[in-house]
Amino acid sequence: MKDLYELEKYYNHLNLRKFSMILSDYTQCYKYYWLESLIKISVSQKIEITFDEIINKMICEVWLVVTRFHLKLGVNIRGTNKSLLEEIVPVLSAKTRENQIESDSMIEYLIKEHESSILPIKRKLIQYVPFRTLSPFLKISGNNPIWSKKKDTIELIKKINEEDPLPYTIGAFEGLNTKVYINPEWGNFFRDQYFLLLGWIQFHKCVYIQS
Known part of the structure; x- marks a missing residue:
């Protein structure tokens, strides 16, 4: 995205070109919600977050998209055009008599109360999403067997992060x-350019949904 490239002179120690490539692949929706949730959480200056916190935030972000706008966010799963995130929402909404749930606090309450009902789906989400989001920085192909080896992938991430x-x-x-550890300098970038980044993610979401 042009606006991100123009920021390189201010953040020349951060690889914004690789960062901009995170959302360039429109095959799945998860990275949009993962990155959006990570950035929103980082605004509170948290630099240590769990997978669970980010996944819960992703559920909050996708809630209205599914319940109010009825948009499809995934590729074919068992004969239906659904993402795993979409599968979580009706499971939780069926647990309440409330007609409209819009606040994050209400959604987070449902998640906490009915965690066991959605746990298998949440576990599937963390198998690849947190790791593949970083793929532009890692220089490995999508079919590389390392993706299924969590320890090796984590070590590769640490090694590349040193350089x-x-x-x-x-x-x-x-x-x-x-645990996810946000780089403090990237955290500053997320906070400084918060609205630009959310607009950038929203743009890519729209392109994905229309594709």
């Missing part, structure tokens, strides 16, 4: 309790 600061690194894999 080319990544937006975040990932701690030892502990399922949903796995």
